[in-house]
Amino acid sequence: MLAHPVSNFLQHSAALCDAVLRLRGQALAQELGRIAREVLASPAGYYLPVDEQAGEGGAPVSGLVQEVRFEHQLFGRFVVSGRDNYSALDEQHLASLASLAGSVLQVHSLAQRSTHAYVQVEAQLQHQSQILDQMHESVLTMDLNGFITSWNKGAERLFGYSAVEAVGRNILFLYDDEDTGFRDAFLEQGGRLMEVRRKKKNGEVFWASLSLSPLCDINDRSIGLIAYLTDITERKLAEERIHHLAYYDALTGLPNRSLLTKLVDQALTVAQRSKLQGCVLFIDLNRFKLINDTLGRHAGDELLREAARRFRSVLRDQDLVARLGGDEFAVGLFDISQHYEASMVAHKLLTALSAPFLIDGHDLRVGGSIGISVYPQDGADAETLLRLADIAMYRAKQQGDADGDHVAFYSQDMNQGMQERMRIETGLRHALGNGQLLLHYQPKFSISSGKIIGAEALVRWHHPERGLVPPAEFIPLAEATGLVVQVGEWVLEAACAQAQKWKEAGLPPIRLAVNVSAREFTSALPGRVTETLKRYGLEPSWLELEITESTLMHNIDRVIGIMDRITALGVTLSLDDFGTGYSSLSYLKRFPIDTLKIDRSFTTGIPSDANDCAIASTIISIAQQLKHKVIAEGVETVEQLAFLKSSGCDEVQGYLFSQPLPAAQFEQALRDNWQPAQADKAA
Ligand code: C2E
Ligand code: MG
Ligand code: MG
Numbered sequence: 001m002l003a004h005p006v007s008n009f010l011q012h013s014a015a016l017c018d019a020v021l022r023l024r025g026q027a028l029a030q031e032l033g034r035i036a037r038e039v040l041a042s043p044a045g046y047y048l049p050v051d052e053q054a055g056e057g058g059a060p061v062s063g064l065v066q067e068v069r070f071e072h073q074l075f076g077r078f079v080v081s082g083r084d085n086y087s088a089l090d091e092q093h094l095a096s097l098a099s100l101a102g103s104v105l106q107v108h109s110l111a112q113r114s115t116h117a118y119v120q121v122e123a124q125l126q127h128q129s130q131i132l133d134q135m136h137e138s139v140l141t142m143d144l145n146g147f148i149t150s151w152n153k154g155a156e157r158l159f160g161y162s163a164v165e166a167v168g169r170n171i172l173f174l175y176d177d178e179d180t181g182f183r184d185a186f187l188e189q190g191g192r193l194m195e196v197r198r199k200k201k202n203g204e205v206f207w208a209s210l211s212l213s214p215l216c217d218i219n220d221r222s223i224g225l226i227a228y229l230t231d232i233t234e235r236k237l238a239e240e241r242i243h244h245l246a247y248y249d250a251l252t253g254l255p256n257r258s259l260l261t262k263l264v265d266q267a268l269t270v271a272q273r274s275k276l277q278g279c280v281l282f283i284d285l286n287r288f289k290l291i292n293d294t295l296g297r298h299a300g301d302e303l304l305r306e307a308a309r310r311f312r313s314v315l316r317d318q319d320l321v322a323r324l325g326g327d328e329f330a331v332g333l334f335d336i337s338q339h340y341e342a343s344m345v346a347h348k349l350l351t352a353l354s355a356p357f358l359i360d361g362h363d364l365r366v367g368g369s370i371g372i373s374v375y376p377q378d379g380a381d382a383e384t385l386l387r388l389a390d391i392a393m394y395r396a397k398q399q400g401d402a403d404g405d406h407v408a409f410y411s412q413d414m415n416q417g418m419q420e421r422m423r424i425e426t427g428l429r430h431a432l433g434n435g436q437l438l439l440h441y442q443p444k445f446s447i448s449s450g451k452i453i454g455a456e457a458l459v460r461w462h463h464p465e466r467g468l469v470p471p472a473e474f475i476p477l478a479e480a481t482g483l484v485v486q487v488g489e490w491v492l493e494a495a496c497a498q499a500q501k502w503k504e505a506g507l508p509p510i511r512l513a514v515n516v517s518a519r520e521f522t523s524a525l526p527g528r529v530t531e532t533l534k535r536y537g538l539e540p541s542w543l544e545l546e547i548t549e550s551t552l553m554h555n556i557d558r559v560i561g562i563m564d565r566i567t568a569l570g571v572t573l574s575l576d577d578f579g580t581g582y583s584s585l586s587y588l589k590r591f592p593i594d595t596l597k598i599d600r601s602f603t604t605g606i607p608s609d610a611n612d613c614a615i616a617s618t619i620i621s622i623a624q625q626l627k628h629k630v631i632a633e634g635v636e637t638v639e640q641l642a643f644l645k646s647s648g649c650d651e652v653q654g655y656l657f658s659q660p661l662p663a664a665q666f667e668q669a670l671r672d673n674w675q676p677a678q679a680d681k682a683a
Contacts, residue, residue: 012039013100020104029076032101036078039097040064040090045080047101064091066098070106136230141215143224146171158208158231160201171227174198176205195232207236249323251301252308257386260322260330264382267320267334268375278375279342280382281331282389283311283349284397286367288327295362302359303366310352315345330386339374339409343418344481346370346407369397373410424477427463432486436462439494440660443669444513444631444653447645452673454511454544456653457495458660459487479517488520492532496543498663500536507667508674513544513574518551523558526565533569540570546597547573549581560590567592574631579619589626595651596623600634603654607643617647624648 012035019031032047044063063081067074078098080086132139138154147170151163159166159174176197193211200206208229215224247259255263264280271278285307292300304327311321311329320332331349333342350368357364371392373385388410396408409415431437441455461469478484495514503509516525533540545566552559552575563573574595579602598619605612616632623630632644635654644652658669 009096012097016097016101017104020101020108032076032078036080036094036097039093040080040086041083042080043082045078045082047076047078049076050074062086064094066091066094068098068101068105070102073102073106075102075105138229139226140166140171140229141224141226142171144222149224155229158200158229159198165201195236198229206231206233208232252305252323254308254312254329255320255322257322257324257330260320260324260332261382261386263320264332264385267332268380268382271334271375276334277336277339278332278334278385279336279339280373280375280385280389281333281342281346281349282324282371282373282386282393283329283331284369284393285327285329285353286369286397288366291364291366295360299359299362299364303357303364306357306359307353307366310355311349314348314352319345324386330389338480339372339377339414340418340421341480342372342374343407343409343421346372350407369393370407371396371410372407372414374414377414378410421477424474425481425483428461428474428478428483428487431461431463432483432490436464437487437490437494438462438662439491439498440662441498441512441666442653442660443658443666443673444511444651445657446651447641447649452510452670453651454513455666456513456515456546456660457491457498458515459491475517479519482519484517485520488516489528491515492528496532496536496538499538499542502667502670503538503542505667507670509539509542510670511544511572512542513546515546515576516551518548518554521547521551521559521562523562525562526569529566529571530569533571544572544574544594546576548576549578552587552591553581556587556590560592563592567594579615585622588622593628595629595631598630598632598649600654603632603634603640603644604636606640613643616644616649620644620647620649 015035016032019028019035023031029047029049033045036047037043037045042063047068062083062085063079064086066078068076068078078094078101080094133153135152135154138156138158139150139152140148140155141150142148148167151161151166155166156162176199193209196208196210197205198208209232211228212225213228214222215226217223247256248254249256264278268278270276285303288300288303291303304323307329308321308323311331315321315331318335320330320334322330322332324330331345333345336342349370353366353368357366371389371394373379373388373392375385378388379385392408392410396406399406399408407418409418438460439457440460441457443452444454444456445451446453459471459475461471461474463469475484475487478487492514495512499512529543529545533543567573572594573592574597575591575593576597577599578596580599596619598616602612602615602619606616607613620630629650630648631651631653632640632649633653635641635644635652635656637656640654641652641656661669
């Protein structure tokens, strides 16, 4: 019995799908041929795949041929024969079978192709991750915010963190604490290759070369960075060792001549910009050769090391010191405002050398000779300055006394200046100990009453040869050397002793003003003032301290603390030379000041100079606002007095009334000045 045509067709379709899915090549062709024969009930017939058709002839004489294709793709053809004839229905059946075969073959070949591609991709990925893990370099990726997205074996080895520990954390956790931040460094260094410091899991910090490249998605949008890191610590250390060998003296650890030259040139560029002076000191040890020759190299080396330590210890951090070779050293100073400061440093260095060197049981004495060259006067580059300082050092050696300790500037003018200053300094020390200092007193007048209300004590130096030397010629130097502190102590003492005499002589109490320089204004001052007043039995109202604006410039809070302690005693403070510095007005109101003193340079211009007049009257109104008294110094004319009076100034001091006077004359002036008043009272 013939099967039902539909179930027949389904059977054949299922067989065809099954064959395509399971069979390949010859077996598939045979099965397809068998199905075609069955569908068309033909004794002969086969399926010929497209790649095997080359040798075949055309269609058999009696039979059917049907191509198997899907759209443009030809897979093969069915050929059936062996029946007497084939109807149009047979032809239709074979066409349906071929169409089904074409679709199934097409779908199957697509599926196979993508499976194949997938397998290939998978193999490739496997490949690449193997390469990544096998390579020595550490490679990691991060997103745009620096969060780590992948981490290869090299990174595990380098940092000590496994991928599980690292992925998801921010890259910053690998930074050495000193590093600034990942963005900055990346941008600064142009986003390519850089040398960085990173930290391992065990805390060890190392140098790495880091190269970064952008990580993009398939649309070429940047989504992060790929980082390649290699440990270059070894190389860095080697470089540092080489650098150290090239630029440092192995014996003392100080910079050598090459580094000094570089650093000096750099510092000169800065000094030029900030209009500062610079100088180079060339130091040569005396008697070094003798010690080295007689006690041997070991002692010589130890001596040089100790000398280097001593030099370093008396210099400030920003000063340069280098060993040039042998027993020659050099020092660079770059923030000095006066060249004579360099000679002070030179003397400090020589003092450092003067203490005995205890080496190998020997008590060795070495001195030194120092030559100084100054930028910009002598030269503008390190080589020139070093050469000239060397020449100056030779001159210093020649001029030196038996011990050879000497300092010389390259410039003759500076040399003379230095010698002059040294003479003054020595002379002043001598003057302090030998009663050559004295005080003159310049009266201060109240404008309203016309009476003397006080005096300013002004120091003079009675020089055995030069006569009376004004303070302008020795106070600035005393300030620079620190001697001003001793001068100040003497002045306070002398002024109080004088006040005691006047008090005991029954003169009306006045305020004696003493000038106090910035260097004296320390926390020891209030105690010294208290003690001195007590010793002379004086009420604090006898004393006033004049301080200058420069005193107020540093460490305001400390200064205010000292001021408060002084005013708490009942001693008043006045601000000298007001207007010449630049006190901030906001600070001014915090200072416990009694009087503002208009500087002589403004008084001089009154009344012709409109600016000076404006400044003077502004100072007066500031003083009034802040409830301070105001005094004008240097008043020489009646016009000046008239202007000051009409502007509301309280007190005046100047040649119009009186020059600074010796004590006896001042006393007389005081008596005369008060006589009429007493006469008034008597009348
Ligand atoms: P200073 O404190 O501003 O003193 C005022 C100076 O102006 C005094 O000069 C005084 O003689 C001078 N002078 C006063 N009235 C007139 C005038 O009408 N015309 C002119 N042309 N000058 C007048 P002196 O005595 O030469 O003192 C100069 C500076 O020396 C003082 O300026 C002060 O800064 C300092 N000085 C004086 N004695 C001492 C002291 O004992 N210790 C400290 N640290 N400095 C002192
Ligand atoms: Mg003064
Ligand atoms: Mg003054």
